[in-house]
Amino acid sequence: xxxxxxxxxxxxxxxxxxxxxxxxxxxxxxxxxxxxxxxxxxxxxxxxxxxxxxxxxxxxxxxxxxxxxxxxxxxxxxxxxxxxxxxxxxxxxxxxxxxxxxxxxxxxxxxxxxxxxxxxxxxxxxxxxxxxxxxxxxxxxxxxxxxxxxxxxxxxxxxxxxxxxxxxxxxxxxxxxxxxxxxxxxxxxxxxxxxxxxxxxxxxxxxxxxxxxxxxxxxxxxxxxxxxxxxxxxxxxxxxxxxxxxxxxxxxxxxxxxxxxxxxxxxxxxxxxxxxxxxxxxxxxxxxxxxxxxxxxxxxxxxxxxxxxxxxxxxxxxxxxxxxxxxxxxxxxxxxxxxx
Ligand code: KG4
Ligand code: ZN
Numbered sequence: 456x457x458x459x460x461x462x463x464x465x466x467x468x469x470x471x472x473x474x475x476x477x478x479x480x481x482x483x484x485x486x487x488x489x490x491x492x493x494x495x496x497x498x499x500x501x502x503x504x505x506x507x508x509x510x511x512x513x514x515x516x517x518x519x520x521x522x523x524x525x526x527x528x529x530x531x532x533x534x535x536x537x538x539x540x541x542x543x544x545x546x547x548x549x550x551x552x553x554x555x556x557x558x559x560x561x562x563x564x565x566x567x568x569x570x571x572x573x574x575x576x577x578x579x580x581x582x583x584x585x586x587x588x589x590x591x592x593x594x595x596x597x598x599x600x601x602x603x604x605x606x607x608x609x610x611x612x613x614x615x616x617x618x619x620x621x622x623x624x625x626x627x628x629x630x631x632x633x634x635x636x637x638x639x640x641x642x643x644x645x646x647x648x649x650x651x652x653x654x655x656x657x658x659x660x661x662x663x664x665x666x667x668x669x670x671x672x673x674x675x676x677x678x679x680x681x682x683x684x685x686x687x688x689x690x691x692x693x694x695x696x697x698x699x700x701x702x703x704x705x706x707x708x709x710x711x712x713x714x715x716x717x718x719x720x721x722x723x724x725x726x727x728x729x730x731x732x733x734x735x736x737x738x739x740x741x742x743x744x745x746x747x748x749x750x751x752x753x754x755x756x757x758x759x760x761x762x763x764x765x766x767x768x769x770x771x772x773x774x775x776x777x778x779x780x781x782x783x784x785x786x787x788x789x790x791x792x793x794x795x
Contacts, residue, residue, distance in 0.1 A: 469543025537771020615667025
């Protein structure tokens with residue numbers, strides 16, 4: 456049932472989650488179906504793009520039906536279809552895109568292509584009903600690390616981004632060398648609670664004086680060198696200390712740069728988004744730093760941090776409100792820039 460609401464369907468398939476959600480009036484979750492492929496990719500220690508595409512194809516019809524059923528609506532009730540069109544794995548993106556275009560064509564409903572990062576930022580509008588732009592956003596995930604000045608619902612300025620690995624990627628790689636499993640972020644987060652964050656001094660890479668860019672490949676090598684050094688000397692390794700010290704070094708840099716960005720732009724609100732936003736140490740450290748500076752921090756619940764269809768539906772809603780729609784030439788863009 457529609458209940459007089461504006462109903463948006465959001466479709467996300469940019470990496471290893473086939474996710475479709477129904478959202479009412481841009482911010483109210485009616486259903487949020489996520490089919491995760493973590494178990495499939497675990498044996499390979501990371502996402503295998505072609506396997507991901509195949510699983511999206513196998514799963515998307517049942518995820519679509521479940522999203523409608525759980526929301527208690529039919530396609531007739533849906534007013535808008537939003538779909539991630541980039542960045543991401545091109546084969547994975549194409550499955551969601553083909554599904555969205557087919558449904559839009561068959562039903563005559565409008566279609567909107569959504570940037571994955573705009574989606575992550577928008578998950579906060581769902582979590583915090585009064586939140587409106589402008590604000591500073593920190594987007595930290597398996598594929599992205601950036602600080603974004605969000606000027607309006609559809610207007611962004613990227614102030615800094617990673618020059619090599621994304622922060623989630625660094626967590627996953629360090630977890631792998633520690634033999635923890637995949638995805639590594641939540642496992643490091645958990646193990647770090649038992650370790651000493653100051654036991655090992657891993658490098659903090661701040662780059663040039665005023666730069667808001669990041670680099671995480673050095674710390675990844677730092678952890679590897681430390682482990683090899685200990686083993687060569689026949690010394691034992693305390694995995695919990697390594698996890699805690701790595702996490703501390705990464706978050707020291709992220710928190711410092713995010714606070715600097717907010718202060719430079721005189722922003723009193725910082726919004727955190729992306730899978731790594733679920734990290735408990737990040738929430739703690741950024742929360743403390745924000746409190747000291749009189750800044751309010753927003754961070755969605757973990758289910759809205761990792762990839763989902765709700766965030767895509769919400770972003771699509773605000774694009775549609777601004778008169779932005781896509782036609783059937785909409786394509787997948789693996790390196791889509793946010794500011795375009
Ligand atoms: O946003 P997301 O689901 O996918 C991308 O768009 O990349 O983020 C997935 C990433 C993975 O690298 C995962 O290890 C990381 O988020 N992650 C975490 C935590 N939970 C998920 N990293 C650190 N601490 C966590 N608690
Ligand atoms: Zn993501």
